[in-house]
Amino acid sequence: MPPLPSELAYVPFVSVEHMMGLVHHIGIETVLRELADEIEADFKRWELFDKTPRVASHSDVGVIELMPTSDGEMYGFKYVNGHPKNTKEGLQTVTAFGLLADVNSGYPKLLSEMTVLTALRTAATSAMVAKHLAPKGSTTMAMIGNGAQSEFQCLAFKAICGIDTVRLFDIDPAATAKAARNLTGHGLNVVSCKTGEESMEGAQIITTCTADKQYATILTDNMIGEGVHINAIGGDCPGKTELHRDILLRSDIFVEYPEQTWVEGEIQQLDEGHPITEMWQVITGQAKGRTSDKQITLFDSVGFAIEDFSALRYVSKAIEGTAYFTRLDMLADPDDPRDLFGMLERSKD
Numbered sequence: 001m002p003p004l005p006s007e008l009a010y011v012p013f014v015s016v017e018h019m020m021g022l023v024h025h026i027g028i029e030t031v032l033r034e035l036a037d038e039i040e041a042d043f044k045r046w047e048l049f050d051k052t053p054r055v056a057s058h059s060d061v062g063v064i065e066l067m068p069t070s071d072g073e074m075y076g077f078k079y080v081n082g083h084p085k086n087t088k089e090g091l092q093t094v095t096a097f098g099l100l101a102d103v104n105s106g107y108p109k110l111l112s113e114m115t116v117l118t119a120l121r122t123a124a125t126s127a128m129v130a131k132h133l134a135p136k137g138s139t140t141m142a143m144i145g146n147g148a149q150s151e152f153q154c155l156a157f158k159a160i161c162g163i164d165t166v167r168l169f170d171i172d173p174a175a176t177a178k179a180a181r182n183l184t185g186h187g188l189n190v191v192s193c194k195t196g197e198e199s200m201e202g203a204q205i206i207t208t209c210t211a212d213k214q215y216a217t218i219l220t221d222n223m224i225g226e227g228v229h230i231n232a233i234g235g236d237c238p239g240k241t242e243l244h245r246d247i248l249l250r251s252d253i254f255v256e257y258p259e260q261t262w263v264e265g266e267i268q269q270l271d272e273g274h275p276i277t278e279m280w281q282v283i284t285g286q287a288k289g290r291t292s293d294k295q296i297t298l299f300d301s302v303g304f305a306i307e308d309f310s311a312l313r314y315v316s317k318a319i320e321g322t323a324y325f326t327r328l329d330m331l332a333d334p335d336d337p338r339d340l341f342g343m344l345e346r347s348k349d
């Protein structure tokens with residue numbers, strides 16, 4: 001009989017099924033609000049984090065990325081892919097999992113699915129940023145790109161910014177129909193639109209969340225009136241953008257981590273040195289956000305490791321005292337720390 005793993009060998013593991021159960025247990029809008037608070041709190045202590053652009057491995061069809069960070073007490077990383085062609089093959093464009101570890105011992109403290117969690121954290125980040133930048137009293141959002149992330153975006157803007165109407169558009173009407181169906185009963189007025197222009201009618205906030213491995217032009221300059229807030233989610237890789245360059249030239253641009261956004265964001269279309277503002281500075285009051293009704297604000301979102309760290313920490317607290325995790329026998333932990341081989345030997349039948 002092989003020896004039983006020690007207590008230290010176990011790491012809480014949150015599966016996709018657990019994550020979905022946890023979200024329903026807490027309520028999706030509460031999760032989005034609490035995640036936004038958690039992420040905002042970490043933006044306020046941005047300077048103390050270890051920061052590095054994510055490590056990306058590109059292929060002709062997509063990208064696989066590792067996103068690490070640490071606040072000195074905990075270390076976290078996410079594995080995430082982006083494959084725009086996947087949905088045609090019945091696969092997700094984005095899948096992810098992540099890990100949180102104790103800096104002091106180096107021992108993992110949480111392993112979690114992050115496909116659902118990434119959609120939640122991306123939406124929570126977008127809405128938290130829009131709370132600071134969008135015109136006050138915004139009620140309507142254009143939601144362009146109605147794929148996997150879109151309903152999460154819509155609900156986060158309802159829960160955090162008070163949006164009551166979403167105007168959906170996707171080049172694939174089946175995606176719009178899917179999103180409209182999923183949003184039924186969530187307290188939003190949902191309007192399905194046939195063109196991008198139509199989706200923007202009366203919208204104070206415009207979210208673009210499309211997937212295409214190229215310089216796409218989802219928004220052209222003539223589509224954008226003054227005073228709006230643009231939440232650009234889908235341009236997040238070298239050579240993959242959504243906005244016409246002229247829009248960038250008319251906007252005040254806000255980013256997560258410049259070193260990463262210059263490579264991956266909409267601003268890869270601009271000359272280096274073009275003024276941009278780091279969002280953590282707006283949140284801490286060190287930089288200005290929206291200063292006039294006429295200003296176009298643009299959140300050039302690519303997704304940064306600190307947002308995933310906040311999300312993992314949130315999950316690790318949220319599962320305490322619940323059944324929404326299993327204990328994985330993940331770490332070899334011999335009685336004598338130097339007797340790894342002996343532990344292997346003793347495990348023979």
Ligand SMILES: NC(=O)c1ccc[n+]([C@@H]2O[C@H](COP(=O)([O-])OP(=O)(O)OC[C@H]3O[C@@H](n4cnc5c(N)ncnc54)[C@H](O)[C@@H]3O)[C@@H](O)[C@H]2O)c1
Binds near residue numbers: 303
């Ligand atoms: N910024 C971030 O933090 C972050 C996080 C997660 C995902 N993303 C990015 O967001 C994008 C969307 O992710 P997803 O999982 O929802 O992808 P998805 O493939 O499920 O959905 C994308 C949708 O965009 C639509 N689309 C493509 N071209 C379009 C166009 N020209 N006009 C209108 N619609 C168009 C597609 O038909 C599809 O329905 C991806 O590019 C992904 O890399 C960014």
